[in-house]
Amino acid sequence: MDITFKDVSYIYQPNTPFEHRALSELSFHIRSGSFIAIIGHTGSGKSTLLQHLNGLLRPTEGEVTIGTYKISADEKTKNIKSLREKVGVVFQYPEHQLFEETVEKDIGFGPLNFHVDQEEIKRRTREAIKAVDLPEELLHRSPFDLSGGQMRRVAIAGVLAMDPNVLVLDEPTAGLDPRGQREVMDMFSNLHKEKKLTTVLVTHSMEDALRYADHIIILKDGKKHLEGPPLEVLVRKKELEHVQLDVPEVIQFLSEVEEKFGKTISYHNQNIAQLAKELAAMVKGGDDHE
């Protein structure tokens, strides 16, 4: 589903001493099927933006369009519930939303609310638990007996079971150990391709943005600071520093190489082994990168 923000502003607690403008005339367009990363510091408006994607918040001004759904200040969105079925949101620390007696019931909770029939729920539950790489035996356990990492996966499975077209991820790897982080991100990347999802990733990690996204939006104080493909956006050191973000480490390193050796190695998503080969060739005095 295409997602469009048109001059969207959002104000918390308007007309009180606590009034706060979280989004300010924000406009952008996300093509259906793309993997976009939204980056910005705490307070940049990321989580406010995210809540517009499934109608948890309605813009104070402007209009949000998701597929055929329209959300705006004066217009009550029709079928908000069916919008929420199509846009799955994995919130930060999603394991905090678990509540059922068994993992199976918890994963099936979303589909049940959307009146999916029992057979289909069963099928989706099994598919979802497989997608998050947990054994089916866990289905009959209480979610509260699992480890933190497993609980996270169950919560994610609960969102996947809704069979959404758009997947919104709010820092899905926060608090996991390095292996867990890698596994969870790879899992989302695979799902994105397999299911042809539109994926919106809210993250602090420039490395993840570079690795997984095909389009990046950087927010600052509720406004759009930068936008474009990763290899265009994430190399703009000065503008990133302006919002206190670092360029991804590999790009930083290559720019240091350029400074020292006077030769450029361009980054085009090659893996470390590939990069090492190019570097080695340069160090040995090869001419292939003049």
Place this chain on the structure above:
Amino acid sequence: MSSSMIIGQYVPGNSVIHRLDPRTKITIIFFFVLIVFFANSVMSYGLLTLFAVGSAVSTKIPANYLIKGLLPVWFLIVFTFILHLFVTKEGEVLFSIFTFDFYTGGFIQGLAISLRFFLLILVTSLLTLTTTPIEITDAIESMLGPLKKIRFPVHELALMMSISLRFIPTLMQETEKISKAQASRGVDFRTGPVKDRIKAVVPLLVPLFVSAFKRAEELAMAMEARGYQGGEGRTKLRELSIGRLDIYIYILFVLVIIGLFMTRS
């Protein structure tokens, strides 16, 4: 957060009333609540209104904010007035609608009772508007101090209150977060039959309790790590002190009381 949550919430400031010792404020409000019932003439009501409104103005809290805060009770105030208008049949007939007569007595009495009501609510809300909850807790701990002699756990009570106060905003944020997560999974908290709406609370309450217990456990551990072992041998950073300002206010208030009894009819 919705705007209704800010009613009565502390508004930072540096006015005379903000700077008073919280015990002074509680004491004066307590007696004000008592003496309001002694007012019975235009002059005595005027005096109390002057005191209450004067106090409110001196806090420098915007008037529209104060009035908004009183909004939920406006209804009660107006209702009281109308009730008296209908029920009390004293004095002369003021006017009639159809066959129903309205009397001056009802009008006056309704006005007086509503005014009392208004004054009480205004003055008590000034306490929470100008005093941080923790100051109120300190004041209560101090004022209950004598009860320690009969083994009443004053310190524990105060600590419990202050920790609850500390965690109210945190738990409110948490509630909002979880309800949004569940709404995203298709839970409808707002519409549908009552039975369904009650059922919708379960996915909210269970995670909330789980997380509250986890917080409590972690907080207990953090407190222990920082050497907490009960009230004994503990010193306190917070100190309440009755200053010159408090004395002036007490004197002013005594004058108001004297004035009140002189202007009673």
Place this chain on the structure above:
Amino acid sequence: MSQFIEFRDVSFRYREDQPWVLENVSFTVHTDEWLAIIGHNGSGKSTIAKLMNGLLLPQQGEILVDGIVVNEETIWDIRKKVGMVFQNPDNQFVGTTVRDDVAFGMENHGLPRELMLKRVQSSLAAVGMSNYQSHEPHRLSGGQKQRVAIASVLAVAPELIILDEATAMLDPKGRLEIMETIRQVQENQDLSLITITHDLREVIKADRVLVMNQGRRWLEGDPREVFAEKDALMNIGLDTPFVTKLAAELSAAGLNIQREPLNHQELLEELWTLHSKM
């Protein structure tokens, strides 16, 4: 270098019917050093922290802090020497305002009010939070709350501070704040420091690293020695810095990298030397 903490064959489990969380762990922490403890989630690293100030007591073996055996009788003295900052910024903020929270530990230890007033100022200054004295916790960022937590610990004047994944829940800005705060604090005061973390940038700055795996001491050494074991670290679920990975691939591509690099600068120097020899 004297020993500040010594673990002697320590084993610990939460319940008798459960597996050991720590098994026969022995190591020492020196006075004034910075030790980083790493390991996958569930490797027992947080348990180590809680054993150090008697929040947990071991079933087997013993732990010495500054020469004192940790047990029921000594925990209150030990908690004055060992301060801890936990992972969740919210669940360790006891006071209703910043100032109250910093005072909480001192109040528990019964310090006189005049001293408390001084130390509240000095420890908040040490973490750069002097302007937030009467702020309430919900108006602070995660990083700010953790700085307050560090100030609260500093106020009691401990000899060792343990940061138990204190940056795990923070955004990059908050992490930087905390790293910078720790660096300054360690520079200005005589303190031993233990950081339990997944963040490799923290690990690189430590004097020594202890790697835990499945309840056992797996490896101990300075960061360079530890990251030289890149493949083995990856196998137990840990990550290594970008330069470490790149250096390994460069070796595989036929370059003779002499010394395990810890940062960009070192690797660039190494490459430059190789380049000039070609």
